[in-house]
Amino acid sequence: MNIPDLPDLPCYLNGDFTNLREAKVSVMDRGFIFGDGVYEVVPVYAGKPFRFAEHMARLDRSLGELRIVNPMSHDEWRGLVDRLVSAYAGKLGKTLAETDQLVYLQVTRGVAMRDHVMPAGITPTVFATSNKISPYSAAVRAEGVACVSADDFRWKKAHIKSVSLAGAVLSRQMSADVGAVETVMFRDGFLSEASSSNVWVVKNGTVMGAPKDNLVLEGIRYGLIEELCRTEGIPFELRRISRDEVFAAGELLLSSATKEVLPVTRLDGKPVGTGKPGPIYGKLYAGYQRAKLNS
Ligand code: PDD
Numbered sequence: 001m002n003i004p005d006l007p008d009l010p011c012y013l014n015g016d017f018t019n020l021r022e023a024k025v026s027v028m029d030r031g032f033i034f035g036d037g038v039y040e041v042v043p044v045y046a047g048k049p050f051r052f053a054e055h056m057a058r059l060d061r062s063l064g065e066l067r068i069v070n071p072m073s074h075d076e077w078r079g080l081v082d083r084l085v086s087a088y089a090g091k092l093g094k095t096l097a098e099t100d101q102l103v104y105l106q107v108t109r110g111v112a113m114r115d116h117v118m119p120a121g122i123t124p125t126v127f128a129t130s131n132k133i134s135p136y137s138a139a140v141r142a143e144g145v146a147c148v149s150a151d152d153f154r155w156k157k158a159h160i161k162s163v164s165l166a167g168a169v170l171s172r173q174m175s176a177d178v179g180a181v182e183t184v185m186f187r188d189g190f191l192s193e194a195s196s197s198n199v200w201v202v203k204n205g206t207v208m209g210a211p212k213d214n215l216v217l218e219g220i221r222y223g224l225i226e227e228l229c230r231t232e233g234i235p236f237e238l239r240r241i242s243r244d245e246v247f248a249a250g251e252l253l254l255s256s257a258t259k260e261v262l263p264v265t266r267l268d269g270k271p272v273g274t275g276k277p278g279p280i281y282g283k284l285y286a287g288y289q290r291a292k293l294n295s
Helices: 030-034 052-065 074-092 138-143 166-176 220-232 243-247 279-293
Strands: 010-013 016-019 037-045 101-108 125-132 145-151 182-187 190-194 198-203 206-209 236-238 251-256 260-267
Touching: 010 074, 016 074, 030 101, 037 052, 037 074, 052 074, 052 101, 052 220, 074 101, 074 125, 138 260, 145 166, 145 251, 166 182, 182 243, 182 260, 190 243, 198 220, 198 243, 206 220, 220 236, 220 251, 220 260, 220 279, 251 279, 260 279
Parallel strands: 145 182, 145 260, 206 236
Antiparallel strands: 010 016, 010 125, 037 101, 101 125, 182 190, 190 198, 198 206, 198 251, 251 260
């Protein structure tokens, strides 16, 4: 069998601390068979998980939507994450304070014979791993990135951070195929989000995002960007945003665990605003870096 070599990264699976090369789950895991599970991606700065309580709250919401009982308390999750983060820092021969990391957490419904009906009494599968964070370079941030737009053909439960990601994979590939960083999606002519990021539109100095409903994943940065806007005195509003407003934006931004806030300067090959990262981006990015230091 031709299985590509996986990196020798620490991971956790169902009670055991092991590594990515050794960890195995059953072929009948409902995550594998149905995509029946949820996940979180938690950035870790100087060894400390960033906005961990918010990630735990979202994990609970996602699990609740799928009617899976969280198999661990928040303290147990924190213990698990701390141990993984230490293991990865140790592997790199660095102290905790010297490492930024990206932790991935996943819970699936568990292992059972195939049946769409949710089986009662099975034990959820818990998997977690940590890897390096790959920050965007200063050169990329200075230029901004290109995105493409597309129809949002995903399901109507985008608020669940589900591992059923075929829709996200298909939409992300549309941008990857043309060398762009994200696919900005519209449902019925209104902005929803990008394939793995939230999208922010700056119009007349106001930062606007799509409403927090079932059509978008409420990124942990939803709350953070609102906070940063408040601190900086930038008006902030969540409302339905038309396609025309997006294409006429003064600035367009992406946010996610890995992108932090990232300026979009080309959409479908056309310049956004001046075609350069704008002043609101500059303020939010600086505020974001302060929030990381103070976390
Ligand atoms: N993606 N919307 C979607 C569809 C996402 O997949 C993500 C995150 C976000 C931003 O959420 P947050 O600010 O909590 O990272 C919005 C993660 C990073 C991923 O799937 O790898």
